[in-house]
Amino acid sequence: MVPAPPEVSRFLHGGRLETMPRRREHRLAVARWLAHAALPDLLEPVGERELTRRLGAVADDPVGVRRALVDLGIVHRTRDGAEYWRTELTEHDRLTEDDEPAGAAGTGGPHRTLHLDGGRVDSIAAFYVELDRVFMAGEDWRLGPSLDALDDLLHGGFGAAHGAGRLTVVWHGFARSREALGFAATREYYLAKLADPRFDSGLFRRRLADLEAGTGKTYAELVLEVFADHPEVQLVLR
Known part of the structure; x- marks a missing residue:
């Protein structure tokens, strides 16, 4: 677990959260740390019971904290509440940096x-x-x-x-x-370009025609x- 930074540790007692702070900026800081602590892998689905157990290791009210994470939009859940996953990349995340595999020499970085x-x-x-x-x-x-x-x-x-x-x-x-990025969105995109005099109207008129003819790309x-x-x-x- 990533250690709590000063702006979060001030709300902890013995390394545990007793109550969520009231001010929104403080609640967000604490929530982002809690979300990373309980859901270290971005977008990985976790069952409700398991998430509650993990939050219980760092918070006195894991059910209330779980709801707060959803309300703040940092964690999403299925409609039936069976699974939860973290959707926000936080300042506590570390990008995956693996050793280069054989044959990858010269890539110049992790x-x-x-x-x-x-x-x-x-x-x-x-x-x-x-x-x-x-x-x-x-x-x-x-x-x-x-x-x-x-x-x-x-x-x-x-x-x-x-x-x-x-x-x-x-x-x-x-x-x-x-x-979402299919035909309808692409057509609207081309129409917006045609309405803007800064863009090449001939180019986007041809692209729109190709799209509507089924030969253009979305x-x-x-x-x-x-x-x-x-x-x-x-x-x-x-």
Whole structure:
């Protein structure tokens, strides 16, 4: 377990949380530490009883804390409450850094694995919000919502990809993301470009026509093409 930082330890007694603090910023700080302590693996589903047991090791009211984590949006659960999983990358997380396998010499850095939550991707804009959440934690700026920005990100010059010799991106719930970034969203995207005089109307009119004719690519397919242009990045779709 990651030791509690000063802003959290002030609310602990004998290493345990007796009550959640009232101020929201304090509640969030404590909740993020608790969520990482009980659910160290991002997006890994854990049963209700097991999560309650884990929280009971660090909190006097594990059921109340479990509810607070859900209310704050740091932990999600199935509708029936049978399983819970952590959805927020926190400051307590450490990127996976494995020894390079045989034959990987010269990659220049550790292997890192990052996780995209497809459940958060319900639009093109939300896709870039999710990229920011996973890749840009700790950065004081955010990506522009464009495929060029994604391409720059995968080059590894900044964010969580910076310094990685090998990078694995696990896209959980990709089927849902693929639907959200499908025909309807792509059509709206092209129409918005056509309405903006800053963009090449001829180019986007042709792309829209191809899409409507069934020969053009959806935004999901365009995103996969960008990943494919980076063979040093392994994309795992789940």
